[in-house]
Amino acid sequence: MALVDQLDIVIPTIRNLDFLEQWRPFFQPYHLIIVQDGDPTKTIKVPPGFDYELFNRNDIERIVGDKAWCISYKDSACRCFGFLVSKKRYIYTIDDDCFVAKDPSNEDINALEQHIKNLLSPATPYIFNTLYDPYREGADFVRGYPFSLREGVPTAISHGLWLNIPDYDAPTQMVKPLERNTRYVDAVLTIPKGTLYPMCGMNMAFDRALIGPAMYFGLMGEGQPIGRYDDMWAGWCSKVICDHLGLGVKTGLPYIYHSKASNPFTNLRKEYKGIFWQEEIIPFFQQTQLSKDSTSVTACYLELAEKVRAGLGHIDPYFAKLADGMVAWIETWQALNPDYEK
Numbered sequence: 001m002a003l004v005d006q007l008d009i010v011i012p013t014i015r016n017l018d019f020l021e022q023w024r025p026f027f028q029p030y031h032l033i034i035v036q037d038g039d040p041t042k043t044i045k046v047p048p049g050f051d052y053e054l055f056n057r058n059d060i061e062r063i064v065g066d067k068a069w070c071i072s073y074k075d076s077a078c079r080c081f082g083f084l085v086s087k088k089r090y091i092y093t094i095d096d097d098c099f100v101a102k103d104p105s106n107e108d109i110n111a112l113e114q115h116i117k118n119l120l121s122p123a124t125p126y127i128f129n130t131l132y133d134p135y136r137e138g139a140d141f142v143r144g145y146p147f148s149l150r151e152g153v154p155t156a157i158s159h160g161l162w163l164n165i166p167d168y169d170a171p172t173q174m175v176k177p178l179e180r181n182t183r184y185v186d187a188v189l190t191i192p193k194g195t196l197y198p199m200c201g202m203n204m205a206f207d208r209a210l211i212g213p214a215m216y217f218g219l220m221g222e223g224q225p226i227g228r229y230d231d232m233w234a235g236w237c238s239k240v241i242c243d244h245l246g247l248g249v250k251t252g253l254p255y256i257y258h259s260k261a262s263n264p265f266t267n268l269r270k271e272y273k274g275i276f277w278q279e280e281i282i283p284f285f286q287q288t289q290l291s292k293d294s295t296s297v298t299a300c301y302l303e304l305a306e307k308v309r310a311g312l313g314h315i316d317p318y319f320a321k322l323a324d325g326m327v328a329w330i331e332t333w334q335a336l337n338p339d340y341e342k
């Protein structure tokens with residue numbers, strides 16, 4: 001099957017979608033799933049010529065029904081609704097303030113092409129290859145790398161990076177308002193087994209068949225005590241599950257150009273509980289072991305939901321609600337994706 005029939009591009013948005021003009025040569029062949037956040041009566045203009053579906057809050061309520069509360073409102077977490085309704089094997093998700101970056105030879109970077117390369121080649125989570133991704137052209141496994149591990153494992157997640165405005169939290173943005181990332185590092189790395197990372201939803205791709213149900217972006221935004229930890233939550237949960245199931249996560253290339261810094265003061269209000277909660281949440285995920293009986297992503301995710309309820313509930317009643325949200329998400333995933341492996 002042609003790749004264009006196997007990948008959807010998911011964009012959460014509260015803005016206009018002019019940024020798509022610059023991506024036209026790369027995105028036009030693909031199907032876009034646009035998740036319009038905020039006021040559903042607002043009209044979002046999509047540049048002509050793109051093949052897309054646009055879902056607003058009313059559509060989410062209609063499609064997800066009495067479990068629609070598990071899809072966040074007024075937070076980029078709403079993007080995971082797009083993952084739910086896609087019927088494709090691969091997802092690329094990008095923010096509406098991200099543009100085509102240039103490589104050091106001033107060529108436009110085809111971010112999608114690099115994500116696909118990352119996902120279609122194996123990952124090496126068990127031993128670190130000092131020349132980075134051994135499957136890239138011009139690289140291989142270095143001397144001393146065990147031959148028994150050179151087949152690697154399937155790659156489930158490709159996490160891309162950002163030129164110009166990096167993915168900083170509010171306090172870092174506040175103390176470094178003028179910092180811009182101009183450093184292009186020509187590397188793709190597998191994140192080792194047992195190591196967590198801060199996954200950013202701005203420029204990432206994943207294999208929906210391998211890890212889709214773990215890509216729940218949590219309960220964030222309106223009506224919740226925190227926001228902007230949506231991608232972090234999905235990153236922690238999905239990495240624990242990838243490690244358990246023998247799947248790989250890569251980070252590095254491709255870069256996109258992130259143009260707009262969101263307001264650090266607004267962000268601080270949304271993030272502040274997450275900033276101190278993460279000091280407990282991350283050790284919780286670091287010590288989490290899933291049982292041998294959990295052999296599918298959905299089973300792992302449901303087990304993780306109960307561990308969240310038991311292990312994080314003492315921090316705040318929010319975590320019991322989040323655990324309920326995780327269960328509701330899986331039930332919704334199963335209802336909308338009846339052929340997905342249980």
Ligand SMILES: O=c1ccn([C@@H]2O[C@H](COP(=O)(O)OP(=O)(O)O[C@H]3O[C@@H](CO)[C@H](O)[C@H]3O)[C@@H](O)[C@H]2O)c(=O)[nH]1
Binds near residue numbers: 011036037077262
């Ligand atoms: O309530 C909202 C706010 C935003 N969006 C859409 O989500 C993405 C990212 O928003 P934005 O560019 O404002 O935020 P950044 O701080 O630059 O992005 C990072 O923060 C994340 C955590 O939430 C996000 O995953 C990162 O990429 C844009 O497309 C907005 O239009 C929304 O849908 N609802």
Ligand SMILES: [Mn+2]
Binds near residue numbers: 095258261262
């Ligand atoms: Mn942004």
